[in-house]
Amino acid sequence: MKSKSCFSMNPDPYRAGLEIGESLAAINPEIVFLFSSIHFDGSDELSEAIYEVLGNDDLILIGCTSDGCFERELCSQARSTAIGINSEGQCQWVIHHQHNIGEHPYESTQLCVKRIMAQCGGATPKFAFFTTDFRTDTCLIAEALEEALTFPVVGGSAGDDNQLLRSFVYVNRRVFEDTIVMVAAVGAINFDIRVAKDMLFVGRPARITACEGTLLKKIDGLDAMEFVEREIGKPVESIDKGVLNLLLTDNSGDSTIRSVLLPEDKFDETSVRLFAKAREGDMIQLCFSPPETLLQNMAETCKDISSLPFKPTAAIVTSCSGRQLVLGDAISQEFKLILEHCPSLEAMAGFPSFGEFAPSKVSPSKTLFHNMTSVVLLLSGESA
Numbered sequence: 461m462k463s464k465s466c467f468s469m470n471p472d473p474y475r476a477g478l479e480i481g482e483s484l485a486a487i488n489p490e491i492v493f494l495f496s497s498i499h500f501d502g503s504d505e506l507s508e509a510i511y512e513v514l515g516n517d518d519l520i521l522i523g524c525t526s527d528g529c530f531e532r533e534l535c536s537q538a539r540s541t542a543i544g545i546n547s548e549g550q551c552q553w554v555i556h557h558q559h560n561i562g563e564h565p566y567e568s569t570q571l572c573v574k575r576i577m578a579q580c581g582g583a584t585p586k587f588a589f590f591t592t593d594f595r596t597d598t599c600l601i602a603e604a605l606e607e608a609l610t611f612p613v614v615g616g617s618a619g620d621d622n623q624l625l626r627s628f629v630y631v632n633r634r635v636f637e638d639t640i641v642m643v644a645a646v647g648a649i650n651f652d653i654r655v656a657k658d659m660l661f662v663g664r665p666a667r668i669t670a671c672e673g674t675l676l677k678k679i680d681g682l683d684a685m686e687f688v689e690r691e692i693g694k695p696v697e698s699i700d701k702g703v704l705n706l707l708l709t710d711n712s713g714d715s716t717i718r719s720v721l722l723p724e725d726k727f728d729e730t731s732v733r734l735f736a737k738a739r740e741g742d743m744i745q746l747c748f749s750p751p752e753t754l755l756q757n758m759a760e761t762c763k764d765i766s767s768l769p770f771k772p773t774a775a776i777v778t779s780c781s782g783r784q785l786v787l788g789d790a791i792s793q794e795f796k797l798i799l800e801h802c803p804s805l806e807a808m809a810g811f812p813s814f815g816e817f818a819p820s821k822v823s824p825s826k827t828l829f830h831n832m833t834s835v836v837l838l839l840s841g842e843s844a
Contacts, residue, residue, distance in 0.1 A: 461841025477509025
């Protein structure tokens, strides 16, 4: 398998696309994973230029916008990055997209999966990668994936420059809002998925006794905000943005991270608002994400990559934008740690997401939605 990643700092989408296409042309990629800054404003000139240079109408292209993006040689923000893969015919890439993800997240996700599987002709994909507009109920997307799929799925929500206003996804030559896009890999390809999500835990585990969607109302019978402030020993303040999180554990033992959002005007001061919904009966525990803890966890997550039965040559990284908020310029250390523990990587690209999707440890075919998490998809061609 041939793989290559590249980046462009050019502010013009067409010229950036030309640079990316020219860099990837050497491997004649079958598929390109493309990530860009929101500042291209959904222009299709970026993807059109890539197709123009590569001259391959059958090229598969998938990706999204966010608050910058990352690449192997530039472990910090770039305007656009891409990773190209050529399996030399050993792997088939099947792509489909579905609109109306905002209003109908569950139904649109299931329909997308159904049409992906129809294209696979009875073959079971090894894994799938997807991205979606963040302005939807991402937990319903995870539920739809869990019900419809029997293989691992990873991905993340597209985003913007932390204004929480808009996002775009790339689907071949076109650019869409309000859309989910998925690509499945069928055939001979090795993969491994690493999820960095452990944090510094404080206080004691407790049970959610009342909630409504993303709003926690009662924890162990106490007002949710009273419980949180008692456990951390101070009021929740703006300084806690991106740092204060909750570990949610369901009855099956699966755990996910939920970011705590700050109170807003007209917000019920006795409740706690999360980035994604929770359920009554789930156990929670407060956790913090100081920079040193995030980096230590990434190192622990990557330390045994060398023991894999294959040598990864490509990596796609979906890292929560909250981690970037906490780490600042040190976000580059996350990607340097991946390279340090996986020197065989020829290509790596990724983006700061507005929510991450990764398999469950309890059941690898079950997809969970996370916050403050970094998901690393490692790829390599199978040996002959």
